[in-house]
Amino acid sequence: MNIDHEFPQQPELCYLNHAAVAPWPQRTLEAVTRFAQENVLMGATHYPRWLETERRLRKRLAKLINANGPNDIALAKNTSEALSIVAYGIQWSTGDEVIISNEEFPSNRIVWESLNTKGVKTRIVDIKQTNPEQAILDAITPKTKLVSISSVQYASGRRIDLTLLGNALNRRNILFCIDAIQSLGAIPFDCQACCADIVVADGHKWMLGPEGIALLYVRPSLRRTLQLNQFGWHMVKNRGDYDRQDWEVADDATCFECGSPNMLGIHALEASLSLLEALGMDQVFDQLQKNISKLIAQLKDLPGVYLISPEHPERRAGIVTFGVQGFDATHLQRQLMENHVICAARGGGVRLSPHFYTNETTITRAVEQLRKIISPAKN
Numbered sequence: 001m002n003i004d005h006e007f008p009q010q011p012e013l014c015y016l017n018h019a020a021v022a023p024w025p026q027r028t029l030e031a032v033t034r035f036a037q038e039n040v041l042m043g044a045t046h047y048p049r050w051l052e053t054e055r056r057l058r059k060r061l062a063k064l065i066n067a068n069g070p071n072d073i074a075l076a077k078n079t080s081e082a083l084s085i086v087a088y089g090i091q092w093s094t095g096d097e098v099i100i101s102n103e104e105f106p107s108n109r110i111v112w113e114s115l116n117t118k119g120v121k122t123r124i125v126d127i128k129q130t131n132p133e134q135a136i137l138d139a140i141t142p143k144t145k146l147v148s149i150s151s152v153q154y155a156s157g158r159r160i161d162l163t164l165l166g167n168a169l170n171r172r173n174i175l176f177c178i179d180a181i182q183s184l185g186a187i188p189f190d191c192q193a194c195c196a197d198i199v200v201a202d203g204h205k206w207m208l209g210p211e212g213i214a215l216l217y218v219r220p221s222l223r224r225t226l227q228l229n230q231f232g233w234h235m236v237k238n239r240g241d242y243d244r245q246d247w248e249v250a251d252d253a254t255c256f257e258c259g260s261p262n263m264l265g266i267h268a269l270e271a272s273l274s275l276l277e278a279l280g281m282d283q284v285f286d287q288l289q290k291n292i293s294k295l296i297a298q299l300k301d302l303p304g305v306y307l308i309s310p311e312h313p314e315r316r317a318g319i320v321t322f323g324v325q326g327f328d329a330t331h332l333q334r335q336l337m338e339n340h341v342i343c344a345a346r347g348g349g350v351r352l353s354p355h356f357y358t359n360e361t362t363i364t365r366a367v368e369q370l371r372k373i374i375s376p377a378k379n
């Protein structure tokens with residue numbers, strides 16, 4: 001499948017920032033343009049068709065994480081909101097403990113720490129070591145109720161063995177919550193194989209969608225026990241029967257969606273995911289791994305460069321964070337940006353994150369720009 005036309009990025013741009021906010025594919029531009037034109041010309045005349053797109057999005061998301069089906073997929077505003085829905089839906093007892101890692105993005109820390117008003121303690125485990133899963137398992141106490149971890153850490157790029165960890169937690173009857181934003185759309189994901197109770201991820205990184213539309217998956221039997229904290233016309237069984245006075249909470253995952261959906265975001269993300277689905281996640285992952293290997297090899301050729309990200313293929317996904325001896329990472333990142341290498345300063349280094357479609361020329365040019373910055377005498 002030729003996908004070159006899907007990424008007509010400006011030729012001078014080396015876009016290596018998919019771990020922050022990704023560019024959209026061409027088909028997403030077209031879907032959004034069509035949707036905008038339709039809104040201008042006809043308003044919501046064809047709303048039932050929009051609902052079909054919404055359904056297709058839920059199906060694609062269900063397929064992406066291997067959930068049972070679209071009824072188990074809720075759409076939230078973002079990862080943080082999805083985590084908050086879950087954290088404030090669980091019935092906690094004073095003394096309960098949540099385990100997170102010391103590499104989490106603030107979304108997956110602050111929400112758990114906020115539960116201290118309910119007597120819940122958040123324990124932070126150091127995973128900067130060879131066996132992060134064991135470090136988490138070793139931190140479990142009889143009070144541990146939930147472990148929440150990013151499938152891939154946003155700064156180091158460290159990838160967690162979700163199947164190993166999830167099965168071990170399942171055996172201990174501990175809830176497993178996964179912030180999958182740094183892996184969904186980059187690497188294959190199976191919520192059943194890893195015994196996930198909760199999976200959350202916004203669409204604007206590896207899924208190539210816009211900001212503001214996120215996946216929230218909660219294992220159905222857990223979903224039914226969560227307390228709801230947002231209410232409205234959309235989260236009930238007889239949605240659309242506005243005259244009806246009695247109401248019951250919807251059986252499916254729309255119970256978490258209180259009001260009007262983000263139809264614009266739905267149209268965009270549905271289009272983006274159609275591309276990943278057409279390619280297949282195995283191919284996407286394979287291509288991304290090749291790009292990461294090339295990037296690492298070229299970086300290691302430069303004087304003074306050291307990797308902050310784990311190098312082992314099983315410990316990495318789409319993120320390569322590095323430092324350069326004698327250079328301030330923030331300054332370096334700014335200089336790279338000035339030279340059209342789009343990247344981020346994270347975790348004490350410069351974070352590069354290509355995607356599957358990134359071509360070799362882009363990688364080579366980015367590394368060449370870096371070489372010019374760190375060894376200018378040789379230019």
Ligand SMILES: Cc1ncc(COP(=O)(O)O)c(C=O)c1O
Nearest residue numbers: 078079080105107150154181202
């Ligand atoms: C691991 C992780 N979680 C969450 C987020 C963002 O959360 P939200 O979708 O609420 O903006 C990021 C963004 O960088 C992230 O890397």
